[in-house]
Every structure is written in C-alpha cells, then in structure tokens.
Amino acid sequence: MNTTTTPPADHPEILKKLYGSGRCRAGFAVKSLASATGSSPELAGLAVAGLLGGIAGPDGHILGPADNQISPDVNVIVAGAEDAAWRRLQELILKPVESLQSRLREMGRAVDPVRVAELEHMRESKDATIKLHGIAGQELSKPLPFGPLDNTRGRIALRLSSVLLRSPSPEVFRKGVEEILDRHATIVYPDSRIFAELSRLAPPRQWQELLKLIVDALEGHDERFDRIDANEGFGRLAALKAVLLLTCSEAQAAQAMGSTNPELRRLMQQSLVVRPGYCKPLPRANREYLRGGYSAYTDAVTSVLASRRSGKGMQFKVSDEDYQLLTEYTGYMESLLPTCTTLPQRAWVSDLAWKISWAMMAVKGMAEPGGWCVPYGIHVAHSAICEHTAFCAQEQKKQHALQDESARRLMLNRIERLGPCHWRVLARTLRVQRRELFAPVLEGLVSEGLVVCEDDRYALAAPAKAKEVA
Numbered sequence: 508m509n510t511t512t513t514p515p516a517d518h519p520e521i522l523k524k525l526y527g528s529g530r531c532r533a534g535f536a537v538k539s540l541a542s543a544t545g546s547s548p549e550l551a552g553l554a555v556a557g558l559l560g561g562i563a564g565p566d567g568h569i570l571g572p573a574d575n576q577i578s579p580d581v582n583v584i585v586a587g588a589e590d591a592a593w594r595r596l597q598e599l600i601l602k603p604v605e606s607l608q609s610r611l612r613e614m615g616r617a618v619d620p621v622r623v624a625e626l627e628h629m630r631e632s633k634d635a636t637i638k639l640h641g642i643a644g645q646e647l648s649k650p651l652p653f654g655p656l657d658n659t660r661g662r663i664a665l666r667l668s669s670v671l672l673r674s675p676s677p678e679v680f681r682k683g684v685e686e687i688l689d690r691h692a693t694i695v696y697p698d699s700r701i702f703a704e705l706s707r708l709a710p711p712r713q714w715q716e717l718l719k720l721i722v723d724a725l726e727g728h729d730e731r732f733d734r735i736d737a738n739e740g741f742g743r744l745a746a747l748k749a750v751l752l753l754t755c756s757e758a759q760a761a762q763a764m765g766s767t768n769p770e771l772r773r774l775m776q777q778s779l780v781v782r783p784g785y786c787k788p789l790p791r792a793n794r795e796y797l798r799g800g801y802s803a804y805t806d807a808v809t810s811v812l813a814s815r816r817s818g819k820g821m822q823f824k825v826s827d828e829d830y831q832l833l834t835e836y837t838g839y840m841e842s843l844l845p846t847c848t849t850l851p852q853r854a855w856v857s858d859l860a861w862k863i864s865w866a867m868m869a870v871k872g873m874a875e876p877g878g879w880c881v882p883y884g885i886h887v888a889h890s891a892i893c894e895h896t897a898f899c900a901q902e903q904k905k906q907h908a909l910q911d912e913s914a915r916r917l918m919l920n921r922i923e924r925l926g927p928c929h930w931r932v933l934a935r936t937l938r939v940q941r942r943e944l945f946a947p948v949l950e951g952l953v954s955e956g957l958v959v960c961e962d963d964r965y966a967l968a969a970p971a972k973a974k975e976v977a
Contacts, residue, residue, distance in 0.1 A: 521835045522889060531882040536807065536870045538789065539800020544595040547786035550585075551596060552887040553779075554752070555804070556866035557583040558600050561693030561750030562670050563811050566820025569865040572834050576822075577858050579865040582725060582751040583891075584775070586760035586898065587783035588699050597697050597754065599801070603808040604671055604693075612668045670812065674700050677713040680720065684747060689815075690730075692749045694721060699755035702763065705771065718770045724749035725777050751778060761902045779859075785894040803872040811869055823868045829881035836860050836885050840892075860888040914948045919967070922958060927966035 525531055533541070533548035541551040560567070560579035568576035587593045669686040671693045672679065684692055696702075701721075704714040723730075730747040751774075755763075760780050763771045791797075814821040825833065840857040864884030871877050921936050922928070934940040949965065952958040959968045 536804040542789040542792040543797045545592040546596045549786040549890045556863040557752045559866045564815035565691045570824045577861045579862045580750040582778040584753045584778045584780045586757045588756045590783040593783040603805040677717040690745045690747045696753040702755045702759040722773045781894045807870040860885045863888045
C-alpha cells in the first residue's frame with residue numbers, strides 16, 4: 508500500500524523539505540489499523556501515539572534537543588462520537604491493552620500480599636527473587652507474553668496490576684489510581700460519559716471533583732496516597748500523572764471550549780481536539796496484510812508494557828538527520844505559540860512531533876526499516892495541530908457571530924424602548940458602557956437601514972422591520 512504523503516501548498520519550508528525526502532509515509536502497523544477501520548493513517552497514528560504514550564509510564568521518553576527526556580504523553584479529544592470508523596479504530600487499539608491488563612489484574616488478585624512483603628525484605632537474596640517470580644506467575648489462566656516479574660523490584664512488577672482506566676466514575680478513579688503503583692494512569696472515555704455528566708443543568712458535585720482530579724493529573728500535580736501495606740516507608744506524596752484519550756460529539760467539544768467552568772477550559776487547553784474526517788481514509792487491504800499489521804501493533808503494546816514493568820521504560824534516541832528535522836520543526840512551532848490563540852497554551856505543543864515520533868518508533872516492527880518514523884511523526888503532529896486550529900477557529904467564529912447577533916438585538920430593543928436618543932442616554936442602559944465595543948454594531952444597523960443617526964442621536968428607521976429583527 509503506497510501512502511506517501513504530499514503537502515498542501517501552505518505548508519512551511521521545513522515540511523516541504525520533509526515531504527520531498529520520500530520518507531514521509533505511514534508504517535506497517537499504522538496503515539493496517541487505518542485500513543482495517545476505514546480511518547485515515549493520520550488519525551490512526553495520533554490515536555496510537557495517545558494510547559502508547561499513556562501506557563509507557565513515567566520512564567518512557569525520547570531524548571530531546573539538549574538530550575533532555577521528553578515524555579511521550581499526548582492528550583487527545585476526538586470530536587466524533589457518531590463516527591463509525593473512529594469507534595472501530597478506538598476499540599481495535601484498546602483491545603490488546605485491555606487484554607493484557609485483565610491478566611495483570613488476575614495476577615494481582617492471585618498473589619498473597621503478606622508473603623510478597625516478607626520476600627521483599629530479602630530482595631538481595633537470589634532465592635527470594637526466584638520465589639517472587641513463582642508467586643507472580645501462579646494460578647494464571649493464560650501466561651503473560653512477558654515475564655511476570657521483569658526485575659528484582661518485585662514491588663512494582665507484582666503490584667502494577669492496572670495501567671488504564673476505562674470510563675471511570677469518581678469512585679472508581681480514586682480507587683483505580685491506588686492500583687497504579689507508579690502513579691501514571693491512562694484515562695479513556697470512549698463514550699463521552701464525563702461530558703454527559705457535566706452538561707447536566709446541575710452537574711453532580713462528585714463529577715465536578717473528578718474533573719478537577721483528572722485535570723490536575725494531566726498537569727502532574729502531587730497527591731497524597733495511603734499505604735498499601737504496613738511495610739512501606741514514610742513518604743505518602745507522589746506526583747500523579749495521567750494521559751487522556753476522550754471521545755465526544757462536536758457539540759460537546761464546542762460547548763467545553765466556550766464553557767465558563769474553569770476546569771473544563773483547563774482540560775481543553777491541555778488537549779488536542781480533532782474530528783475523525785480531517786484526513787483521507789485508506790481503502791481496505793487484504794486480510795493477510797491487516798492481520799500482520801495488527802500483530803505488529805499488539806507486539807508493540809506488549810513491548811511497551813514490558814519495558815514499563817521493568818522499571819526502565821521504552822527509550823529512544825533519534826539519528827542526526829532526524830534530529831535536524833525535529834529541531835527545525837520545533838523551532839517553527841515555537842514561533843507560532845505566542846501569536847496563535849487557537850493552540851493549546853502548553854509547552855508540550857512544541858514537543859508534539861518528538862512525542863509522536865516516539866510512538867512511531869515504538870510501533871515499528873522488528874524487521875521494518877525505521878526511516879519513516881520521525882518524518883511521519885512530524886506529519887501526524889502537524890496534521891493534528893492544523894485540524895485543532897481549524898476546529899477552534901470555526902468555534903470562535905460561531906461564538907463571535909452569536910455575540911454580534913445578541914448585540915444587534917440588544918441595541919434595537921433599547922432604541923425602540925427609549926425612542927430617539929443620544930448615545931449617552933443609550934449607554935446608561937448598558938452594563939458595559941465602552942462605546943468602541945458597540946460602535947461597529949450601531950454602524951452595521953445604520954448601514955442595513957434599520958437605524959438612523961443624526962448628530963449622535965439614534966432612532967429606528969423602520970420600526971416594524973427593526974421590531975421583527977429584535
């Protein structure tokens with residue numbers, strides 16, 4: 508399947524150079540996911556980046572411009588709850604993670620916490636490590652694809668039974684994060700449940716509190732956690748970090764963007780919002796191709812979780828050529844941030860290409876050439892940013908149109924009620940009396956022939972028509 512990407516004419520020079528290299532094409536697993544669900548490879552790449560970046564845990568990273576560690580976390584809101592292709596893609600990428608997590612939870616329920624605590628005190632002993640391995644693997648109905656205990660830190664590997672919380676209620680969220688020992692949760696709402704609860708006329712208080720907890724976790728705030736057992740140390744504080752993958756309708760996304768709820772606005776400012784149809788979908792490939800690509804994706808999920816459980820995390824360093832591409836694109840993004848009001852005002856926006864490139868490197872098959880990973884990661888990042896900007900600009904335009912229409916009706920109502928009057932008299936009836944705010948509205952009404960203005964006095968020109976508009 509040839510899916511080499513071609514640039515629109517308005518792309519910056521860095522992207523024209525990137526597309527001209529011939530390396531900007533989706534990898535095997537990403538193309539297969541897109542083809543199997545009727546989605547675009549750009550959306551598939553973004554969704555994979557959001558999910559793999561979440562389950563990578565606190566130690567997964569890619570080395571940035573100064574050899575700094577850039578975490579691969581990407582918060583994605585897909586405004587397409589009604590889109591069948593997106594729903595298929597979402598379930599397809601979640602399935603391997605949930606399957607492995609169910610076995611991790613089964614293992615967690617099988618172990619004896621008292622016996623584990625006893626052996627952890629002997630963690631320098633080879634015999635204790637062997638016994639911990641035995642405890643971790645006992646009574647599993649189906650073996651894990653990686654070692655049940657991948658390092659001598661049995662406390663992390665044995666107790667990390669959850670990495671993903673699906674549609675958590677307030678109570679489940681609080682209990683669920685306690686099971687995530689490294690305090691790095693991936694939160695998935697495939698059914699827009701949280702937006703549905705918050706859009707009620709009187710939103711339940713516990714859901715408001717949950718929203719604040721999630722937003723704080725997206726920012727990585729410190730939280731206080733209870734002891735798991737009596738043998739733990741004295742420190743109770745830990746930084747709770749979360750990555751969000753949320754599905755909602757376009758109307759819900761627009762409502763959240765314009766909401767007066769400060770926590771909802773914080774949530775939207777920390778997330779990329781895309782609609783499923785922002786890029787061209789792929790045609791369906793043959794069954795053998797799709798099976799092989801999905802197997803490569805499943806292997807990537809297994810490898811990312813195994814690296815997390817080892818306590819090391821999946822880490823990547825790019826080649827000199829790819830480093831140059833990423834730093835040039837990062838510089839381009841940083842030049843836009845101060846002036847573009849539609850971009851999320853977060854530092855991670857300029858690092859987005861690095862984060863998605865990490866995911867493309869993670870999902871690359873063992874025998875697959877890796878030259879596509881960074882170029883396509885930059886393309887996916889840029890496509891998502893363009894879509895987010897377009898969606899925000901569209902909603903801002905709608906909001907401005909509604910505000911203008913509301914101001915027109917207000918002016919007509921006041922002039923009708925007061926009769927012919929000077930601006931000063933009209934201004935006294937307004938909550939905000941700054942003339943520069945209402946001058947364009949009054950000028951528009953005069954140009955439409957609804958209002959006449961003589962010596963700064965305003966009157967209705969056609970009372971019957973003006974009353975109809977008001």
